[in-house]
Amino acid sequence: MGKTKPTKKPRARATVRGIAAAAGVSIGAVSSVLNNRHVERRIAPETVEKIRAAATGLGYLPNISAKRLRSGGKNNVVLALVTSFEAPIPLVNHFIIALRSAMAAGKFPHAEGAFSVMIEMFPAGRLHELPGLLSGDHFNAAILLNTTAEDDAFLNRSALPYPVVLVNRLIAGYAAVVEAPETGSRAAEILIRAKRRRLAVIHGSPLTQTTRARVNGFMHRGAELLGQPAHEIKSATLSESAGYEAMQSFLKRGPEIDGLYAVSDALALGAYRALKEHGLKIPSDVAVVGVGDYEISPFFDPPLTSVGVSHQALAEEASRLLLLQLGGVGAARPTVTVPLAETLRASSGHRLG
Amino acid sequence: MGKTKPTKKPRARATVRGIAAAAGVSIGAVSSVLNNRHVERRIAPETVEKIRAAATGLGYLPNISAKRLRSGGKNNVVLALVTSFEAPIPLVNHFIIALRSAMAAGKFPHAEGAFSVMIEMFPAGRLHELPGLLSGDHFNAAILLNTTAEDDAFLNRSALPYPVVLVNRLIAGYAAVVEAPETGSRAAEILIRAKRRRLAVIHGSPLTQTTRARVNGFMHRGAELLGQPAHEIKSATLSESAGYEAMQSFLKRGPEIDGLYAVSDALALGAYRALKEHGLKIPSDVAVVGVGDYEISPFFDPPLTSVGVSHQALAEEASRLLLLQLGGVGAARPTVTVPLAETLRASSGHRLG
DNA sequence: TTGATCTGCAAAAACGATTTAGCATCTGAT
């Protein structure tokens, strides 16, 4: 009291200027002390103490933007991975690695291999509230994952002022990486080649663009080849336990099936458990096909056959597209379809190894 | 040619200034156009075109630090998750979520809920080369994961100029979150309570601080209670397939065991497969205990018993410590031990559900 | 012809930090 102005904002963030005022020194002296340069800069020990006391007293946190701006040079390209909180996150890792690898491999000349990756998360449906998204002052480019229908609608009516790549969503005006559309139909074909006739598909709700396409493709192709519709098993969420419960209650209701398509490996894992508990053998009683979105699906018991795109391929392609746009081919907003990988394992009766 | 100076640096990054020079206008005009404010700012259409052409021609990328600095205000607290490339990454997700949740929950008053999370990755053993690590101009605080012994040595002799929390490493001068030390001994006890007498432990190499503690604890307690040493099965890496191969070659060598401790769930999954292929039933022939570091261990076949700390608890505690230090309790560098959670499932013969 | 209004842009201030150059004052040697 006394020196401090009475009408100060309640909690303005402390800056070097504030510390300088509090300690009665210049901001240059403050900076020298806070960066431990006080020896070379010949700041007196008592002054050092005064400044340190003021800094901790004010709860000083340096402004990183200012530091980076001033210390100039490199590493100022900022890439963001934007995903919803509720999303199945494992995918995110692949993108981090892919981005880092792509940059490390020198695929983007501008940054000289130096850049940062940020993770931004938003509550599903509230992408539009993400700070920096519209102003473009948080990152130079972004990969968008796991958006909901509302988010997609928002994107559709906004133009983001930096390069963006969408994953598994198609929205006019944006570059995108999507899985091949025939995922579902191929799953049906695999089961039918394995002589299965009474098919079912298990999926979460609500259906995203991608999972809807999988389900539709499967139903269509199944009906086409078999002349009868497949069962549809709706799981409350995409978790293993929800898959387990959905499968269990389906089996209790009685319909007999001999082929199952799970639109995610989590659901497949839950279904495995329900099937086994019902005394059904995989694949002899029921063959199962998943999508390969778990790394460990080869270690399922039995190992899971899958048809889908690898997360790694998806991530690498997205990174490539992002850097391509960053690199200046400004107008190009390509849509890349990642080809399917079909991995036949024991769960569909194809290999016993 | 003609206007451009001949002795320009090969590839200085384009700035608004450069664009302004190239287009023959002021930097204010450039900024207005690049931010699509040219209508309100009354920039002539031809000028707009000139500026846009210059910008794309020079491959302009805005400097995010400068933008954020200027647009001032909030969201300038930057938190980093620093991990090695080679690490088992799934852990990282928990930290992202935990950090975001802790901040969202208002546990850190300084940032008013606004902040960024960056992911920094380094090649194992080369933490010291990470840009911004020593200068402190990339983030305000960091959580360090998956460091190697060399990295730890580096940390030991350096003082980082911002709050840091180490995960599962103890280094003087740093706050840390570690798992309870009795992880390994508890695993031994569980197996012995299940009447197992011929124990083995499977682990990767090289051993980290944490896994070494697990192995040692297991060996000690096992020898103590049984009067005979447990077998040690060394896997080349921490992957499922490495675990599978290590287990397989162990079983081929002939030693019979009835209890197995896997220091990671990935190894447990690989071991499951090898055991089953050898016709050994889990748990009747061999009981297995893991550590619960896979979300899906309840869906192993049979569900995996585990004793360890949850990633979520680890991540939440680390976030808490980080924000605590950020909040100003400057000198405190606490070490927090996260208590064990013991989950008994069928793999140790405890529950059949 | 003369203000008044509009157009189109330039100049300068500001964001928060670091570093360089330089200015006093003090100390010690001659």
Add this chain to the structure above:
DNA sequence: ATCAGATGCTAAATCGTTTTTGCAGATCAA
């Protein structure tokens, strides 16, 4: 008493942006 060097700090420049203010010249009305 004087000068050289050390000591301890301040002032100013700078990083790359955005926004505000203002100034010329053109257009229009009277």
